[in-house]
Amino acid sequence: MQNFIFNERIEPRKRAVNERIKDFREIYEIYNPNEASIQADRCVQCGDPYCHNACPLHNFIPHWLKTVAERDLELAFRISNESSPFPEIMGRVCPQDRLCEGACTLNEGYGAITIGAIETFISEEGFKKGLRPQYEEKKTGKKVAIIGSGPAGLSCATYLLRSGIEPHVFERADRAGGLMTYGIPNFKLDKKVVQRRIQWLEEAGMKLNTNIEVGKNLDFEELLENYDAIFLGIGATKPRRAGIPGEDAKGAMLAMDFLTNIQHKLFGDPYNKDKEVKDKTVIVIGGGDTAMDCVRTSIREGAKKAICAYRRDAASMPGSRKEVKNAEEEGAEFVYNVAPTRIITGDNGEVVAVEFVRTISTIAKDGTRKLEIVKNSEFTMEADVVIFALGFENTPLEFLSKHGIETNKWGAIKVDGNYETTKPGVFAGGDCYRGAHLVVTAAYDGREAAKSIVRKLIG
Numbered sequence: 019m020q021n022f023i024f025n026e027r028i029e030p031r032k033r034a035v036n037e038r039i040k041d042f043r044e045i046y047e048i049y050n051p052n053e054a055s056i057q058a059d060r061c062v063q064c065g066d067p068y069c070h071n072a073c074p075l076h077n078f079i080p081h082w083l084k085t086v087a088e089r090d091l092e093l094a095f096r097i098s099n100e101s102s103p104f105p106e107i108m109g110r111v112c113p114q115d116r117l118c119e120g121a122c123t124l125n126e127g128y129g130a131i132t133i134g135a136i137e138t139f140i141s142e143e144g145f146k147k148g149l150r151p152q153y154e155e156k157k158t159g160k161k162v163a164i165i166g167s168g169p170a171g172l173s174c175a176t177y178l179l180r181s182g183i184e185p186h187v188f189e190r191a192d193r194a195g196g197l198m199t200y201g202i203p204n205f206k207l208d209k210k211v212v213q214r215r216i217q218w219l220e221e222a223g224m225k226l227n228t229n230i231e232v233g234k235n236l237d238f239e240e241l242l243e244n245y246d247a248i249f250l251g252i253g254a255t256k257p258r259r260a261g262i263p264g265e266d267a268k269g270a271m272l273a274m275d276f277l278t279n280i281q282h283k284l285f286g287d288p289y290n291k292d293k294e295v296k297d298k299t300v301i302v303i304g305g306g307d308t309a310m311d312c313v314r315t316s317i318r319e320g321a322k323k324a325i326c327a328y329r330r331d332a333a334s335m336p337g338s339r340k341e342v343k344n345a346e347e348e349g350a351e352f353v354y355n356v357a358p359t360r361i362i363t364g365d366n367g368e369v370v371a372v373e374f375v376r377t378i379s380t381i382a383k384d385g386t387r388k389l390e391i392v393k394n395s396e397f398t399m400e401a402d403v404v405i406f407a408l409g410f411e412n413t414p415l416e417f418l419s420k421h422g423i424e425t426n427k428w429g430a431i432k433v434d435g436n437y438e439t440t441k442p443g444v445f446a447g448g449d450c451y452r453g454a455h456l457v458v459t460a461a462y463d464g465r466e467a468a469k470s471i472v473r474k475l476i477g
């Protein structure tokens with residue numbers, strides 16, 4: 019270990035730009051055992067590992083780095099799959115620069131350990147060698163209803179299965195996975211990777227019911243009567259709107275409508291051809307990870323130009339640096355310090371341009387962020403398609419208030435330290451409790467809620 023002096027940080031190979039923009043396949047390759055071992059061997063094995071503390075799941079990172087360096091794949095696989103419900107997914111989608119790798123002791127000066135890539139390697143190499151996640155064989159006879167099959171719901175199901183409790187998942191979409199299936203694009207997370215985990219969960223006893231919307235075609239009361247506990251993992255999927263004239267014009271759309279439609283197309287499902295962007299100039303409004311996903315998807319769909327328009331400066335972009343860099347490499351254009359004021363439409367009500375004003379964004383010493391509009395700075399940019407990627411809010415659901423499940427002023431479900439809502443026996447986690455956040459934090463909530471449910475049901 020500690021070989022960071024001799025071996026530099028080397029990220030996994032990325033597919034060449036001119037190749038990767040032609041399809042939706044993942045852009046990163048997976049390390050081979052030799053590469054993974056060399057990279058893991060750089061680890062300092064800190065006494066107080068900051069990476070472990072910065073990982074929302076508190077993964078035993080130094081432990082599995084040591085076992086990878088020593089080429090004990092089986093032990094690395096077991097340790098990695100212990101604290102994480104799907105390490106091969108987190109290794110691919112976590113913004114590591116803001117989490118484990120950002121906190122790595124070597125980050126300043128030497129280059130952080132490539133924790134995410136090694137995490138993906140451990141599972142993928144383990145799967146190749148026939149290793150599988152383990153679940154409890156002995157059943158307790160208890161059943162828990164899980165509403166929503168995103169990372170929060172699937173993580174909760176994983177840890178319930180590990181305690182012999184049968185999870186029954188109810189999902190309104192036609193496929194499970196939540197935003198891992200219908201949000202995050204394939205070039206970051208191949209859908210086969212998500213489907214594989216779901217299949218193993220089903221084989222271990224998870225009952226999955228898709229096309230069932232609780233509160234619409236299944237009553238919440240029925241779940242209360244028939245299950246020992248309920249977990250709400252319903253996400254925060256209500257898109258924020260810009261509130262500007264013309265936002266409903268032909269060619270203007272919300273990020274999730276755009277991304278979900280393309281995902282249906284890639285699955286070979288029926289999809290809406292009116293939302294296609296081939297040969298069009300696309301302006302994406304927003305600067306987070308969803309905006310990056312939209313520009314990069316537009317490029318792969320053959321857009322003439324894909325422009326990201328963000329109201330603050332480059333340094334203030336909220337998403338992962340890695341994803342901004344990938345978007346730049348793939349030809350996305352960026353316009354900073356601009357805010358849209360209206361969509362300009364043509365004779366048939368179609369988008370022809372967007373009017374913007376220029377802004378000045380500042381951060382005060384106390385961290386307060388300010389945004390000033392520059393007077394008389396209006397200008398227009400031509401566009402055929404405008405995609406709004408302005409974030410998400412919690413969806414107010416009638417069955418929550420009807421059953422005394424309280425929400426806060428932003429509509430997020432309130433839980434106590436055990437992830438139990440204000441209705442005893444009903445637990446919640448993920449975006450529906452935090453507001454739009456991350457796969458890894460949803461996975462953490464699902465895991466911790468499952469532990470509380472297990473304590474409550476079987477002690």
Ligand SMILES: Cc1cc2nc3c(=O)[nH]c(=O)nc-3n(C[C@H](O)[C@H](O)[C@H](O)COP(=O)(O)OP(=O)(O)OC[C@H]3O[C@@H](n4cnc5c(N)ncnc54)[C@H](O)[C@@H]3O)c2cc1C
Pocket residue numbers: 111112113165166167168169170171188189190191195196197198201202203206230231232233251252253254255277307308311447448449450454455456457458460
């Ligand atoms: C485009 C996009 C890209 C992203 N990229 C990343 C990334 O790279 N890395 C990262 O860490 N995070 C990313 N995120 C955020 C991440 O996907 C979410 O934080 C995470 O999926 C939240 O998990 P969840 O389980 O709480 O909710 P969701 O994943 O939203 O799942 C909730 C599920 O509940 C279902 N549901 C809702 N109401 C009902 C009901 N009444 N009955 C039945 N089912 C219901 C929904 O259909 C959905 O499937 C991205 C988000 C988006 C939108």
Ligand code: SF4
Pocket residue numbers: 072073074075076077079102108109112114117118119133134137458
């Ligand atoms: S789950 Fe995310 S934050 Fe934790 S070790 Fe893996 S990549 Fe890092």
